[in-house]
Amino acid sequence: MSTPTRIYIARLAGVAVFDPNGDQVGRVRDAVARLRPTQRPPEVVGLVAEMPMRRRIFLSINRITSIDADAVVLGSGTLNLRRFEKRPNELLVLQELLDRRVQLDPGGQAGSVVDVAMECSRGGEWSLARVAVREHTGRLTRRGHLHQVEWERVRGLSGIADSRGTANLLSVLEDMRPADLANALQDLPDARRNEVAAALDDERLADVLSELPEHDQVEILAALDRERAADVLEEMDPDDAADLLSELPPPEQDVLLDLMQPDEADPVRQLLKYTPGTAGSVMTSEPVILPPDATVAEALARIREPQLSPAIAAQVFVSRAPMTTPTGRYLGMVHFQRLLREPPADLLGGIVVNDIDPLRPTTPLPEITRRMATYDLVAMPVIDRNNRLVGAVTVDDVLDHLLPRDWRDRDAAGRPVPAEPTLDGANG
Structure with missing residues (x-):
């Protein structure tokens, strides 16, 4: 696979990164450029790739053997899994330049950065050589002319950006x-x-x-x-x-x-x-609920609805009317695997399972975890003292509340990870 000498970086966003064996190791999220003390365009020193578990690492440009809009292929070596951290003299191209308001020389036309191209010199050095700028027209119904000009002809690419738009960055992130x-x-x-x-x-x-x-x-x-x-x-x-x-x-x-x-x-x-740390505080009040005279076919149609999470769609709860929480008397539940095994015309009331005691809104999290693990369930019903279904606790609800409060925080998860023997990518 050959590498073109000019690549527009926004087109690389989301492109798969492969090791020499053809195994995917992540996806491109940005490019890293090193600012120079002179007026020369910044040197591209590598890419930022996102690995499983959301870890972003640095891939040195020298270890990339092939790069285009379809795939990035790495050469042999070791892959450094330390989390990427931008240095003071570095620039994240997509994050910092897309949608930036700039001016073109000569003439001073105002516009916004749409994309930035990196080019490879004969000596193998990559630099930010050209900028795609959409000219501002001041009219909502007309798009401005798109200019593709040399880096040196654009003013406003360095320093702190003024308030800017988001359209081009969102187009990179939309998928x-x-x-x-x-x-x-x-x-x-x-x-x-x-x-x-x-x-x-x-x-x-x-x-x-x-x-x-x-x-x-x-x-x-x-x-x-x-x-x-x-x-x-x-x-x-x-x-x-x-x-x-x-x-x-x-x-x-x-x-x-x-x-x-x-x-x-x-x-x-x-x-x-509800009191924090109880079933009532972590449950969803909108599980899939159907009456006992609904058919298996109707239940399967409901759990196919695309907006349902896998944990919610894994079972149907059966109760008397009304069908919104708090419902009428709770009767039991039917797992989707059971639905797949039964004739479509059969009624839910004939296959409902009620041999596992439901949770109460006051049931504490440790008890919920123990019972879900004991019965290998991904969701459990929650009923009130009148035997009405008020919600369901799903396994993802439990995990969210059992993990440390800062588990989603990048800083909390950003401790260095030892290098593993597969490729390379040291930051700079």
Whole structure:
């Protein structure tokens, strides 16, 4: 596989990185350039790749044997798994340059950076040689001309950026899973992180907030106006929204809950009433619930709904009407594997399982963990004293609350990891 001599870096975002044996080791997230004391363009010294478990490492440009828009291939050597940390004289190209407001020489036309190209010299040195800049027109209905010019012709590429747009950075991040996007946001400066988060649509931002540490959730929510914050909370699962609101002062909780739609706010209010560390405080109030006269085919159709998490879709809870929590009398549950084995026309009431005692809202987390492990369950029903289903605790709910509070925090997980014998990538 040959390597072109000019590569636009935004096109590398998300490209798979392979070792010499053809095994994927991660994906490209950015390029690292070293600033020079002269006016020469910055030297590209490597790429930042994201490994499993969200660890970002440095890949030296000298260890890359092939690079294009389809794959990055590494040569033999050792892969240094220390977490990447940017040095003072380094530049993260996508993070720091995309959407930056600049001016072109001569003429001084104003525009925003759309992409940056790195070029390889005859001596094998890569540098940031060209910049793609979209000219500002001042008209909402017309896109400005796209200029591709030499690095030296662009003013404003160094120093602290003014307030800027987010469109080009979002286009690079749009295909990431919510957990990976949350990880990428933690790498951004606070102001830039808040700009990018605010530019996400409500549903996408809700998914990303659920994957961030509590302090980042609170800071991003505080940067939104209150009506937008309430809209985002409505898109979150009630248990996630309750967890986030529990980090806020009670007066602020009340303001946001009052701005939410009543049918969205009511389950969140109910969850906030439960004692922390109990089934009531960690459960979801929106499991899959069907009546006993529903068919197996209807149940399978419900758990196929794409917005359901795997843990929620793993079983159907059966109860008398009403079908929203708190329901009528709880009857039992049916695991999806049982649904797959039964005739589609059979009724749930004939295959329901009720030989495992449900949880109570006051059941403590250690007891929940013990019982779920004993019966190999991914979810357990929670019923009140009147035998009504009020929610379900899933295995991901339990893990979120058993792990240390800062387990999502990049800094808390950023201790150096010893090098492992497979490739190379020392930072610089």
